[in-house]
Amino acid sequence: DKESRKIFAGKTQRDLFIFAMALGKSRNQKFDVKDRQANIPVQNMPERQKWAILSITLAENNDLLCLKDENSLYKEAERYVEGGIKILQSHVDKWGADYPKYLEAELKDILQNSEEDMK
Template identity: 45%
Template sequence: MATKTFEVPRNASYSKDHADYYQNKENGWLGKNSSTIFQGKRQKDLFLFAYAIGKNRGSKSIFKPNERRSNVSVEAMTNEEKWCIVASGIEETGDILCLDDQKSVYEDAEEYAKEGIEIIKSHMERYGPNYPKQLELELKEILGAL
C-alpha cells in the first residue's frame, strides 16, 4: 500500500513591511541586542507567536500583491507546531481534505501572523517596557476560557 504524502509549503511568509522584525539585525526583534521578548529567538518562533495572537483575536490582514516574503522555514517547525497550524486550518475550512494541499492553510496562518505582528507592535507602543505583562494577561485570559 502506498503512503500518502501531503503537500506542505517549504516556507511560510511574512509581510515585506514586517521584514525588519524578522531579522537578527540592529532593528530586528530577533537580534541579540533586541529589547523584545523575541531576543535570540528564531523566525519561526516569532511567526508562530504572531500567528497565535492573530488567530486568538480572529484577526487577519490580507497581503497585497508582491508583499509576501517567504523566509520562515516550515521545516524548522516541530511536528507539533505544524499540526497546530493544520488543525486550525481544518477547523476553519471544516474539511479534512485541506491536508492534501496545505498551501491555503499556511496562507491563512500567514494572514493571522501578519495581523499578530500589528497587535504586538500596538502592545509595544501602548505599554512600553510592560508590554510582556499585558501579553501574559491576555494569555491567562485565553487559557482561562479553555
C-alpha cells in the same frame, strides 16, 4: 525603542511566526499578505509548530480535504500572522517593555475563562 525589543530577544523567526499566528487567530484578526516571502522553511519547523498551522486551517475550513493543498494551508496561517503582527506592534507601542506583564495577565484570563467554559 530598544527596551521594548528586548522581549523578543533570543526568539527565532519561526517562534515569532507561530506566536503572531496564534495571537491573530485568538483575536480573529487576519489580513491579506501583500508581499509574500518564503523566509521560514516549513521543513525546519518542529512538528508541534506544523500542527499549529494545520489546526488553524482545519478550524477555518472544517474539512480534512483542505489539508491536501499545502500552499493554501500556509497562506491562511500567514493571514493570521499579518493580523498578529499588527496586534503585536500596537501592544509593544502601548506597553513597551511592560508588554510581557500585560501578556501574562491576558493569558491567565484566557485560561481562567476556558476552565470556566469546560465546567
